[in-house]
Amino acid sequence: MPLLTRIRGPRDLDRLTLEELDQLAGEIRTFLVDAVSKTGGHLGPNLGVVELTIALHRVFESPKDKVLWDTGHQSYVHKLLTGRQDFSKLKMKGGLSGYPSQEESEHDVIENSHASTVLGWADGIAKANQLMKRDDSHVVAVIGDGALTGGMAWEALNNIADAKDRPLVIVVNDNERSYSPTIGGLANHLATLRTTDGYERFLTRTKDLLERTPVVGQALYDTLHGAKKGLKDFIAPQGMFEDLGLKYVGPIDGHDIEALESALARAKRFNGPVIVHCITEKGRGYQPALQDEADRFHAVGKIHPDTGLPIATSGADWTSVFGEEMVKLGEEREDVVAITAAMLQPVGLDKFAKRFPDRVYDVGIAEQHGAVSAAGLAHAGVHPVFAVYATFLNRAFDQVLMDVALHKCGVTFVLDRAGVTGTDGASHNGMWDMSILQVVPGLRLAAPRDADQVRAQLREAVSVEDAPTVVRFSKGAVGPAVPAVGRVGGMDVLREPGTDTPDVLLVSVGALAPMCLEIASLLDRQGISTTVVDPRWVKPVDEAMAPLAAKHRVVVTVEDNSRVGGVGSAIAQALRDAGVDMPLRDFGIPPRFLDHASRAEVMAEIGLTAPDVARQVTGLVAQLDGLPHSRLRSSGGTPAERSSADAVDSVEPARD
Numbered sequence: 001m002p003l004l005t006r007i008r009g010p011r012d013l014d015r016l017t018l019e020e021l022d023q024l025a026g027e028i029r030t031f032l033v034d035a036v037s038k039t040g041g042h043l044g045p046n047l048g049v050v051e052l053t054i055a056l057h058r059v060f061e062s063p064k065d066k067v068l069w070d071t072g073h074q075s076y077v078h079k080l081l082t083g084r085q086d087f088s089k090l091k092m093k094g095g096l097s098g099y100p101s102q103e104e105s106e107h108d109v110i111e112n113s114h115a116s117t118v119l120g121w122a123d124g125i126a127k128a129n130q131l132m133k134r135d136d137s138h139v140v141a142v143i144g145d146g147a148l149t150g151g152m153a154w155e156a157l158n159n160i161a162d163a164k165d166r167p168l169v170i171v172v173n174d175n176e177r178s179y180s181p182t183i184g185g186l187a188n189h190l191a192t193l194r195t196t197d198g199y200e201r202f203l204t205r206t207k208d209l210l211e212r213t214p215v216v217g218q219a220l221y222d223t224l225h226g227a228k229k230g231l232k233d234f235i236a237p238q239g240m241f242e243d244l245g246l247k248y249v250g251p252i253d254g255h256d257i258e259a260l261e262s263a264l265a266r267a268k269r270f271n272g273p274v275i276v277h278c279i280t281e282k283g284r285g286y287q288p289a290l291q292d293e294a295d296r297f298h299a300v301g302k303i304h305p306d307t308g309l310p311i312a313t314s315g316a317d318w319t320s321v322f323g324e325e326m327v328k329l330g331e332e333r334e335d336v337v338a339i340t341a342a343m344l345q346p347v348g349l350d351k352f353a354k355r356f357p358d359r360v361y362d363v364g365i366a367e368q369h370g371a372v373s374a375a376g377l378a379h380a381g382v383h384p385v386f387a388v389y390a391t392f393l394n395r396a397f398d399q400v401l402m403d404v405a406l407h408k409c410g411v412t413f414v415l416d417r418a419g420v421t422g423t424d425g426a427s428h429n430g431m432w433d434m435s436i437l438q439v440v441p442g443l444r445l446a447a448p449r450d451a452d453q454v455r456a457q458l459r460e461a462v463s464v465e466d467a468p469t470v471v472r473f474s475k476g477a478v479g480p481a482v483p484a485v486g487r488v489g490g491m492d493v494l495r496e497p498g499t500d501t502p503d504v505l506l507v508s509v510g511a512l513a514p515m516c517l518e519i520a521s522l523l524d525r526q527g528i529s530t531t532v533v534d535p536r537w538v539k540p541v542d543e544a545m546a547p548l549a550a551k552h553r554v555v556v557t558v559e560d561n562s563r564v565g566g567v568g569s570a571i572a573q574a575l576r577d578a579g580v581d582m583p584l585r586d587f588g589i590p591p592r593f594l595d596h597a598s599r600a601e602v603m604a605e606i607g608l609t610a611p612d613v614a615r616q617v618t619g620l621v622a623q624l625d626g627l628p629h630s631r632l633r634s635s636g637g638t639p640a641e642r643s644s645a646d647a648v649d650s651v652e653p654a655r656d
Ligand SMILES: Cc1ncc(C[n+]2csc(CCOP(=O)(O)OP(=O)(O)O)c2C)c(N)n1
Pocket: 045, 071, 073, 074, 113, 114, 115, 143, 144, 145, 146, 147, 148, 173, 175, 177, 178, 179, 282, 298, 341, 342, 343, 365, 367, 392
């Protein structure tokens, strides 16, 4: 890469000629395919913004000027041009994040991968610049056509458009797709702008012609250029953006560096908010991506660079188990409909959509609207199943509470990627749902432990017509079947204690059932008898939980969710409410943002592994043995007799 390796920072771009810039773009595409095929990542989106990113960093002077990325999954080129070219550990522990990272670079601002927030950030930074009289610092926000379907983008645009004298450059990266083609009225409007003979191209051609026309040429050009909306509407109907009071520049060929630089430079000089509408191609320059109708290689695993074919094929995953059961449900119940927020295939609804095209609603990246629309659907007599990543439901909390639950609407939310996901970093872990949803009156929440339970609990969920139900499961391959060996109330017993006076009631939540059975085995080796129970529905707490707990010396809960306000907290409260006063130790995710790493590495780092939990429980039981309490009975000898290298003298505090 003779040119790319010579780019240490954005200013190194300034000395390159147009031909060299085109060569650099080619080198970057080669680099992206080579690197991302080895690690996995967002290949398609980044192939689409190569020229755009080069032009941005030539026209604007980051970090003095703030270059902001919506969602941030398309920031690999930005990283390459700002001194980060080691992609060998992309999205891996200790390697580059898959999103902007302030810790990595002064050129990065927004770290979260949640869409439609960039314009809000830009609005705030622009306001601060104006207030602090930082006239030499520009703000440029890059937002995709998909992210523009998010409501927050329009809340920000409403504010931005109101300040005619506050410079702010909005670059719409319009590649006509989220994963699949972008939906909705906005998408149609953008298409109008795209397909009309571009205003810029018209002006450029006219400018060339008129500048060569003696005497009247320049005057005529100035008239044309200053033409009111009428001309633009004729050439490229501006409509929405101009009606909002935003200056519109475009559509621009998002792969023509010269045209991009001209447009961005004009926008930079404009003393107010301006939209630069760039037409790009997701997956550009890489045939396997361009031929991928599903999502243009939006997010890929490790692939063969020549063919784009996946290197490792995974077995059945939680998503496909859900997707297949949805089709069966759809066959049986014509009132069941599905909702997705621009992620039809990632959440497993593609098969349902193919079978029942009229019963799937893609609302765009608009989770809040999805939840409210679901309330409307339920009120009008159908049963919506809204499939969404757990972390993305966060933004629709109020709609779940005040639209779905308050009105007792039978809506089922299926939360995929619940728990630690790991490689997409802090904002992608599904670690908050079982905490925030605890406070929703009437809501019922299930955490299936295996494929059979996904099927069963999905069916139980859609049978509830007067309250929101939630079924949440992990990312990736579904675990082994975990059969029940007994039943207590509505809860499955996964392991009997082997004694009438068991020490530990281990409450296993969802996909952590295999880990909990391993914990019980490790405790067994310490002479600690354990009952393992899976509540199945973790909200509300099963009425049999308190009486069952009372038969044990200590309750231990293990969940793939934040410890704060999670299932463990709810069970502790239920025991108190039932007058069962006993030791309880809740294991879960500590209330902090988790750096990107593999799921296993993150789980180990936060101590959510069988040995870690078993070690702490051993210490707890040993400690309890020393207390004069009627419920505390030694079973299998005292701690001293049980002690082994694993036993600890005192209970380590749960890590927060
Ligand atoms: C709130 C939220 N919902 C869903 C997603 C998942 N997601 C990541 S990128 C993406 C598509 C974004 O499309 P666009 O903004 O057009 O960017 P492109 O990938 O086309 O460059 C989606 C839906 C997300 N990141 N945030």
